[in-house]
Amino acid sequence: MSRMRxxxxxxxxxxxxxxxxxxxxxxxxxPQIRGIGYVRIDEIVKQHPLYGQLSQIDDxxxxxxxxxxxxxxxxxxxxxxxxxxxxxxxxxxxxxRANTILAQKQAVYARKEQAAIAAALAAAGQGNAGAQxxxxxxxxxxxxxxxxxxxxxxxxxxxxxxxIAQNNAAIANVSRELQAQANQKYQARAxxxxxxxxxxxxxxxxxxxxxRLAVKTRLSNLALDDxxxxxxxxxxxxxxxxEAQVVLAQRSRDQADLLAYRKTLQAETGAAxxxxxxxxxxxxxxxLLARRNEVASQLHGLGPMSLPSNLSPAMQVKIQQIHQxxxxxxxxxxxxxxxxxxxxxxxxxxxxxxxxxxxxxxTGAAAKQLADLQKQRSDLYAKIVTQIQGDATRIAQDRGLSxxxxxxxxxxxxxxxxxxxxxxxxxxxx
Amino acid sequence: xxxxxxxxxxxxxxxxAPSAIAADLTDVGYIxxxxxxxxxxxxxxxxxxxQYKATLDPQYxxxxxxxxxDADKQRITIDFQQKFTDKQREIVGPLFTRAQxxxxxxxxxxxxxxxxxxxxxxxxxxxxxxxxxxxxQGSQAIAPPAASPPPSEVGFVDQTALDSLPKVKQxxxxxxxxxxxxxxxxxxxxxxxxxxxxxxQVAQDYNKTLADKQDELLKPLVDQTRxxxxxxxxxxxxxxxxxxxxxxxxxxxxxxxxxxxLGK
Numbered sequence: 049m050s051r052m053r054x055x056x057x058x059x060x061x062x063x064x065x066x067x068x069x070x071x072x073x074x075x076x077x078x079p080q081i082r083g084i085g086y087v088r089i090d091e092i093v094k095q096h097p098l099y100g101q102l103s104q105i106d107d108x109x110x111x112x113x114x115x116x117x118x119x120x121x122x123x124x125x126x127x128x129x130x131x132x133x134x135x136x137x138x139x140x141x142x143x144x145r146a147n148t149i150l151a152q153k154q155a156v157y158a159r160k161e162q163a164a165i166a167a168a169l170a171a172a173g174q175g176n177a178g179a180q181x182x183x184x185x186x187x188x189x190x191x192x193x194x195x196x197x198x199x200x201x202x203x204x205x206x207x208x209x210x211x212i213a214q215n216n217a218a219i220a221n222v223s224r225e226l227q228a229q230a231n232q233k234y235q236a237r238a239x240x241x242x243x244x245x246x247x248x249x250x251x252x253x254x255x256x257x258x259x260r261l262a263v264k265t266r267l268s269n270l271a272l273d274d275x276x277x278x279x280x281x282x283x284x285x286x287x288x289x290x291e292a293q294v295v296l297a298q299r300s301r302d303q304a305d306l307l308a309y310r311k312t313l314q315a316e317t318g319a320a321x322x323x324x325x326x327x328x329x330x331x332x333x334x335x336l337l338a339r340r341n342e343v344a345s346q347l348h349g350l351g352p353m354s355l356p357s358n359l360s361p362a363m364q365v366k367i368q369q370i371h372q373x374x375x376x377x378x379x380x381x382x383x384x385x386x387x388x389x390x391x392x393x394x395x396x397x398x399x400x401x402x403x404x405x406x407x408x409x410x411t412g413a414a415a416k417q418l419a420d421l422q423k424q425r426s427d428l429y430a431k432i433v434t435q436i437q438g439d440a441t442r443i444a445q446d447r448g449l450s451x452x453x454x455x456x457x458x459x460x461x462x463x464x465x466x467x468x469x470x471x472x473x474x475x476x477x478x
Numbered sequence: 479x480x481x482x483x484x485x486x487x488x489x490x491x492x493x494x495a496p497s498a499i500a501a502d503l504t505d506v507g508y509i510x511x512x513x514x515x516x517x518x519x520x521x522x523x524x525x526x527x528x529q530y531k532a533t534l535d536p537q538y539x540x541x542x543x544x545x546x547x548d549a550d551k552q553r554i555t556i557d558f559q560q561k562f563t564d565k566q567r568e569i570v571g572p573l574f575t576r577a578q579x580x581x582x583x584x585x586x587x588x589x590x591x592x593x594x595x596x597x598x599x600x601x602x603x604x605x606x607x608x609x610x611x612x613x614x615q616g617s618q619a620i621a622p623p624a625a626s627p628p629p630s631e632v633g634f635v636d637q638t639a640l641d642s643l644p645k646v647k648q649x650x651x652x653x654x655x656x657x658x659x660x661x662x663x664x665x666x667x668x669x670x671x672x673x674x675x676x677x678x679q680v681a682q683d684y685n686k687t688l689a690d691k692q693d694e695l696l697k698p699l700v701d702q703t704r705x706x707x708x709x710x711x712x713x714x715x716x717x718x719x720x721x722x723x724x725x726x727x728x729x730x731x732x733x734x735x736x737x738x739x740l741g742k
Binding site for chain 1: 631665677678718
């Protein structure tokens with residue numbers, strides 16, 4: 049009887065040991081698992097100690113996106129190219145308009161001059177013959193002059209386009225270079241601060257590890273009363289909160305630092321940009337003015353000055369005076385059109401400079417900051433995933449699994465390592 | 479005495495014997511697609527494609543700028559995507575076919591039932607990247623394997639096909655509408671926020687609002703899809719189910735079964 053009892057006890061013990069062993073150690077070679085494990089990485093990422101930082105980067109990205117719905121909309125490369133093309137088109141249209149007006153004015157003044165000469169001849173009693181002769185000769189000269197002026201205008205326009213294209217390319221280069229320098233400095237500072245924050249978060253987590261472990265050990269005591277349990281949980285929460293507050297405070301200081309640094313960079317870049325753009329524009333204006341004067345003097349030489357020989361010397365002097373008077377009037381009138389064109393060009397240049405980042409604070413910086421944050425997020429995410437994968441590999445080897453997948457769609461079998469990896473990662477930071 | 483021996487044997491069996499004898503799955507292979515992509519022929523093809531895209535981008539930008547309605551924009555986008563896809567098929571298509579043949583041949587020679595992308599394999603499996611690269615870089619034509627891949631206990635579903643189910647489409651559309659509305663609401667809040675801390679809080683609330691809505695609208699569908707997929711997998715004797723996008727060769731396609739089960 050006693051033998052029977054002891055045998056029964058042994059079997060019961062064996063079953064208990066078997067059951068307990070089954071709880072602690074899953075047989076990964078069972079038909080349901082067959083050596084296959086899987087990890088839901090996205091779920092573990094949310095439990096990772098660095099997830100808080102990831103969320104804060106997400107919030108910072110959201111902040112830029114929300115701000116960018118306002119007046120400072122970052123431009124994409126395609127938008128930038130399209131807007132540049134549009135500005136160049138407007139500039140060409142302004143040139144065309146100015147030259148057309150100048151050609152029209154030239155024709156009007158030539159007709160007025162012709163009428164004035166005819167009137168002067170008639171008043172001097174030179175008769176119709178002289179007047180007609182003068183008119184005929186002057187008409188021929190005017191046609192030649194107009195034709196020459198048209199050709200000169202066309203040449204001048206082509207020259208203007210090429211000089212302005214060079215001007216725009218030079219401004220774009222300067223803008224790109226200055227912006228790249230500013231962005232490089234900003235990114236270096238941002239990366240350094242981000243690195244410091246990550247280090248601080250890990251240091252704090254490790255510094256509190258002993259306290260956290262002690263509280264958790266006490267919490268694992270099943271016999272705790274509710275009040276003590278709540279108090280211990282509150283202690284854990286307080287540890288988490290304190291760490292988060294220290295990191296947040298550091299982040300706020302870093303953000304203020306970055307903001308101030310960005311303003312300094314903006315000011316430096318803006319000043320450098322303005323100086324260089326002004327130099328380029330002055331050079332462009334001087335080049336165009338020199339060419340315009342050259343063309344004007346050539347046209348001046350083609351003026352209607354071959355008069356009939358039967359005119360008296362006094363009449364010839366008179367006609368010269370009339371001619372010079374109309375040339376002066378034309379120049380004064382044309383100057384208004386040229387000034388209008390110059391104002392339009394200056395405005396378009398300003399828009400061009402702004403578009404290409406003269407104001408780093410507006411479009412370029414927001415887009416750059418967004419790109420920096422996305423890179424930071426991607427780097428941090430990769431760091432977290434690498435740690436998860438390393439941990440999963442270690443557990444898989446320990447368990448004797450044959451293959452482990454990440455992020456499966458569904459599982460009818462296999463071994464779900466998600467909880468185990470998650471706890472392991474958390475314990476490493478405790 | 480016999481009973482004592484029996485009981486000791488039972489203890490030993492319970493402690494050391496596996497619950498059942500089953501062979502581990504060893505017919506899973508993986509490949510590093512990035513390594514294939516870095517072959518000179520693929521690099522050159524991608525450069526051609528990038529050049530084509532560079533010429534297409536300004537045309538697309540100009541067309542979008544002239545579009546008057548959202549419908550116009552959508553039509554233009556689809557047209558340009560189609561143009562790009564056609565070019566991609568023309569330039570990369572032949573290389574892709576050759577790569578598929580190489581993968582199939584190596585997999586067949588190693589009796590693999592499924593080959594997946596390296597990115598989803600954390601541990602184990604057979605890396606066939608080198609064999610495939612060697613075959614691809616050879617000058618000879620690659621013949622298709624004589625036999626199709628053996629049945630695999632790793633299944634896959636086409637997630638894009640599941641996303642096109644009416645209720646999933648509706649949920650995605652509802653979420654997009656919600657997100658657009660919230661963007662405007664939070665933009666105003668953001669503009670009114672006075673300090674940096676306030677702005678941070680607005681951004682945080684914005685992300686949380688979107689995440690909560692996403693959970694409310696999409697999580698039940700995701701859970702339902704996962705549960706249905708698991709049931710189908712059990713019936714088909716599969717162990718795991720992965721996304722079609724990660725499967726390069728073999729595997730068991732259960733997309734239609736899952737679609738049917740979800741549609742019921």
